[in-house]
Amino acid sequence: MDATFPIAAIAAKKVRFQSLFENSPELIIYQNEAGTILDANPAFLSLVEQSKQQVLYRNYHEFLPPEVQELFRQKLREAFATGQPVRFGMFAAQGHSAPRHWDVVKVPLVENSQVVGVHMLARDITEKVKSQEEMFRQNRDLQQFTCIVSHNLRAPLSNALGLVELLGTEESDSAYFQETHAHLQGNLQHLDQVLRDMNTILALRDQQGLNAPEAVLLADVVQQVVQGLQNLVAQAGGTNEVHIPEGFLVHTNRAYLHSIFFSLLSNAIKYRAEERPLHVVITATENPAAGKTIVVADNGLGFDQERAGANVFQLYRRFHPHHAGRGVELYLVKSHIESMGGRIEVRSQVDEGTRFFIYLP
Template structure:
């Protein structure tokens, strides 16, 4: 039989080894950041703490010495206690690890934890202990909540703005769009994020090089943080919006572009208002200049015949009615009054044009038919001059404008061509009209008449009472009226002429130019 002293020594050594092992395990568990504890399973719902690490003390705010030996219900308050006991029973019944998430109220504050409870069986297969681990999710949940709140704020901000917010992932070359994109431009995104090309393909071709190449150059070839441009962007209905686009670039430590956060703003109404204001300003400046010129010329032209008429009427009262002086004075009086009547007729025509412009409303004008109507009143004069008019305007062409204005324009230009024809050759008049979606309407009236020195005429061609052909009767008001009508419809007129070669008038009307005018 072994000596009793040897048995006691062996037992002591075993106990010492166990103590050392427990100390090592205690040090190991204390080094773990997660809460770790061991419960002895006694009677039903009786679970006694036999171990808890330092993390338990730190989180719970209770010294380990005050926890060891006490029951769960003494440490964990309601309402957490009921949930904990339920999970303990579940782990014992299934003899499997049970995991759940709960919010725990400790003296140190509220803790969100992921709890796992693992049952330990004795030699009979019964649960004798429960090993619990609590992973602290508090900071993660706080970050998650802050992120959720931030996302909610961002979502509300997107709803509150009328801009199309986007996030360009430079590496993936994709764009994530906010809700404003669909609302502003009418597109329904099949996917979000969308390829960069989905945006770049909608930039107007005339703006593409400046905008698309420009944004890539700023992102990839510079260290700039900001980019902005104004450009035209195609809506889903193929109309064009004018947008102001600005973005902020996020770069990595090496200065490489990672993302761009930006916003597209539809500024179409503002740009239209700016153009209308500019047109109105130009029109007002032109009208003021015309008014000054009109006031000066008309007052001068009125003053001369009126003064002559007064002088001759005074003379008639003093001379013998049977004398030659009386007859001559009477004839001169009649001439002065005729001149006065012509000036007053001019005033009436000009004021009528102004009144018509104030009430102008565009209508679809059949241009060829109106030109033919204007020619009817001049056909006899054209035939007498031995001239021919060649009309190259499609019969189906309809132009937004005023039928009366176009009639007046054609009448004045054709009558001028007849009046100022060249004697050395038969008169030929060519009238053409061309339309292009981008350029609008161009009308050309060309003749091979006497022409005039365009350089010498300068900017006076369309002014009142400006005449460039001596010996030909005329009032010098026709071209003034032509320009007034053209500009009233939002167009422009230019003239080219050479002596003894002919004259060409070109009328330009931008697409929907009349819509920018005040009606």
């Protein structure tokens, strides 16, 4: 019994490991010091869409994009050198898969005080990372709303309360009463507008994710916006130039896409330079690795980007006080684009114009 017990224990341990290896949803491969794959579990084979016979004895780097291959070489060398598990994160594709966020651990296999191989375990944490990014965005928005409440709401409310007190000391038929009443009305209208803006923004947040994205022809949406604003462009003596490849598709909500271009073109008209005819150019390109890039460029007033800093898309951020506006449109544009999984950047110079770069997956 004593002689057979270790053998039975070893066999049971091997069965447990093999069950974990075969059934784990995490990617597991076994490598030698050169990075050659000596074994791979079904989860890895499913991801790279190849059989075990096609994978074994190939270098793992063949399944990685060039930008992360050196990282994996370093971590493999570290695991062999130290004999200790090495953990790191990366964002990359594997095989033909889409890029994902991975939590990777290199676990050395030690026999007789010698590292004979390394098991690599990779766990897909994409959804976790997205949730963390969403929490960060919500916290940032909460801070911005706090600023709105403390400034944009508190200021007109305080003014209104003070004006109400003044009205109580004046005769209703006096000129000062009428002037104070007009100021009170203006402050209350300002307060009402801020509340309406906040309601619009909160409603937008609530609606995100409710409308299923669809394949939308970008040229069709842009053409609708251009035609809708054609009279205003003509009155400004301006022209539009659109360069969008035939069949260029964007997977999104059509209403969001229309709102984005309507806001950007409306801003181009509003902040045009009087010294020259308005000219707006819209281009779209696609790169299999980098995704879709849409550029909306105008030759209008522009703004001092260095002075504006990183808050170009901040709520109530304005750069031309002598023009009517509330500083809400660009904030909503950014919100729409982020709900589509994209991002927006801007480059501008005073009296030269502005270019908006929209990056979509």
